Amino acid sequence: MKLFTTIFYSIIFLSSLFSYYFFKKEKRRYKDRPKLPPGSMGWPCIGETLQMYTQDPNVFFASKQKRYGDIFKTHILGYPCVMLASPEAARFVLVTQPQLFKPTYPKSKENLIGPSALFFHTGNYHACMRKIVQSSFSPEVTRKLIPDIETLALSSLESWANGQVINTFHEMKKFAFEVGVLSIFGQLSKKYTDKLKENYSILEKGYNCFPTKLPGTAYHNSLTARRRLNQILGEIMKEVKEKKLLANNLLGHLLNFRDENGNTLSEEQIADNIIGVLFAAQDTTASILTWILKYLHDDPKLLDAVKVSLHMPVTLVYKGVLKSFSSTADGRESRRHFVSLDMEENRSLTWQMTRKMPLTYRVILESLRKASIISFTFREAAVDVEYEGYLIPKGWKVMPLFRNIHHNPEFFAEPENFDPFRFENPPKPNTYMPFGNGRHACPGNELAKLEMLVLLHHMLTKYRWELVGPSDLIQYSPFPVPDHGLRARFKKEF
Ligand code: HEM
Numbered sequence: 001m002k003l004f005t006t007i008f009y010s011i012i013f014l015s016s017l018f019s020y021y022f023f024k025k026e027k028r029r030y031k032d033r034p035k036l037p038p039g040s041m042g043w044p045c046i047g048e049t050l051q052m053y054t055q056d057p058n059v060f061f062a063s064k065q066k067r068y069g070d071i072f073k074t075h076i077l078g079y080p081c082v083m084l085a086s087p088e089a090a091r092f093v094l095v096t097q098p099q100l101f102k103p104t105y106p107k108s109k110e111n112l113i114g115p116s117a118l119f120f121h122t123g124n125y126h127a128c129m130r131k132i133v134q135s136s137f138s139p140e141v142t143r144k145l146i147p148d149i150e151t152l153a154l155s156s157l158e159s160w161a162n163g164q165v166i167n168t169f170h171e172m173k174k175f176a177f178e179v180g181v182l183s184i185f186g187q188l189s190k191k192y193t194d195k196l197k198e199n200y201s202i203l204e205k206g207y208n209c210f211p212t213k214l215p216g217t218a219y220h221n222s223l224t225a226r227r228r229l230n231q232i233l234g235e236i237m238k239e240v241k242e243k244k245l246l247a248n249n250l251l252g253h254l255l256n257f258r259d260e261n262g263n264t265l266s267e268e269q270i271a272d273n274i275i276g277v278l279f280a281a282q283d284t285t286a287s288i289l290t291w292i293l294k295y296l297h298d299d300p301k302l303l304d305a306v307k308v309s310l311h312m313p314v315t316l317v318y319k320g321v322l323k324s325f326s327s328t329a330d331g332r333e334s335r336r337h338f339v340s341l342d343m344e345e346n347r348s349l350t351w352q353m354t355r356k357m358p359l360t361y362r363v364i365l366e367s368l369r370k371a372s373i374i375s376f377t378f379r380e381a382a383v384d385v386e387y388e389g390y391l392i393p394k395g396w397k398v399m400p401l402f403r404n405i406h407h408n409p410e411f412f413a414e415p416e417n418f419d420p421f422r423f424e425n426p427p428k429p430n431t432y433m434p435f436g437n438g439r440h441a442c443p444g445n446e447l448a449k450l451e452m453l454v455l456l457h458h459m460l461t462k463y464r465w466e467l468v469g470p471s472d473l474i475q476y477s478p479f480p481v482p483d484h485g486l487r488a489r490f491k492k493e494f
Helices: 002-032 049-055 057-068 087-096 107-113 123-136 139-160 168-185 190-206 218-242 250-256 267-298 300-310 319-327 331-339 358-371 402-406 420-424 445-462
Strands: 071-076 079-084 101-103 165-167 379-381 385-387 390-392 397-400 463-467 474-476 480-482 487-492
Touching: 049 057, 049 071, 057 071, 057 079, 057 402, 079 087, 087 397, 087 402, 107 190, 107 218, 107 267, 123 250, 123 267, 139 168, 139 445, 139 487, 165 168, 168 190, 168 250, 168 267, 168 445, 190 218, 190 267, 218 250, 218 267, 250 267, 267 300, 267 358, 267 445, 267 463, 267 480, 300 358, 300 445, 358 420, 358 445, 379 397, 445 463
Parallel strands: 079 397
Antiparallel strands: 071 079, 101 379, 165 487, 385 390, 463 487, 474 480
């Protein structure tokens, strides 16, 4: 009995001693841990999501940055987050230490796009897919698409100029989708293009809706359309393989892929990556094109200068000359004078010509900055990370705030002004990231800029447009675009 009591008390004593040391160590560890960034976490569960949406996300993040500085914490969309509004912090997450952070998307979106799409992945699989996508959209490949992009641009413009009011964003989406299909498959038969269009338009309605699988809901319809898209893509792949039509485009590269052990990609992997590219390519490009129309419309002098520049030999295109043209208020005169110098009306654009459109190019760069349609991106801390003396706990979302950086007067003077001429000098390193940065930076950026240049060239040299109704409110779909997609009426000019 005595022995039992001794053992009992020894166990109590030892476990108390152990607990004491354990808790002391934990306390020290906790004390030694860096502190969380400043900020507020809002209400339990919902955090500050309501404030973000009632204030408009851009105002919400800008006011937080003003109050707490470039690194702050919040709780939105169900997650604790650390927001990063400095170029150095964005670079830390995306470029120098990307292995500490993984891409993160809602599961509901992953189910719709397909789990094998490259942007859900890291490591070897991501690197292989990225190599394929990058080579499929390299300038060497996309430059050969110019005549076909031009045909799509001309036919879109022709269809808008029938006196009807168009929803610019919707029309730009159609154009961007067709360019996406062209760059993925090359010339695809109308039968398949129509089927892809029909089902993709159902699929995309599910991207931002409540993810319930109840029959009749948008999400359920989306999942069904996604399954149909797999079938259609399967048929296309079969036909391409049977007829040996493998070409130098994304589909050809995906079908040709062999890893170091000779393994090919499954049809699901190929389909997920094709849908992923369509998802990444369509609304982004369409939204920027819509903003370009709005910005040019709001600045008639600039619009005239861009039009003049498209008829001018490139050596004359610099700010002083354009200013003098627009200030003489005789844009029409100048246009008539210069039209004979270059690019006769129906001459097809060449790659070299698209490289000689500096002012139009700067309008695109400035629109990407001002609109900052991808105002931030999401990563998740894979481990506890210390940055600038602050703790980013494992599992927290980390969001580099591109828009805040693009609208910081330290990097872009008078950031609310639309001034394409600011791009006569390159921006400071890491301050301009409309296409992201690092391992997941946009592999489609050259194609996006090329299709915008082609469309804008024809639109600005042959058409004019007027806006219908107010255009100062912004709708989120989910990218920001002017309200009602910017309603406009087009007319052929010459
Ligand atoms: C103006 C148009 C576009 C903008 C503003 C844009 C912007 C972006 C940004 C910011 C990212 C990085 C996201 C992140 O780091 O989380 C990205 C990734 C991506 N973009 Fe684009 N994009 C555009 C057009 C396109 C086009 C036309 C394509 C394809 C033809 C494309 C394909 C992709 C793909 C596949 C990724 C994922 C890359 C990866 O995870 O490795 N994008 N884009």
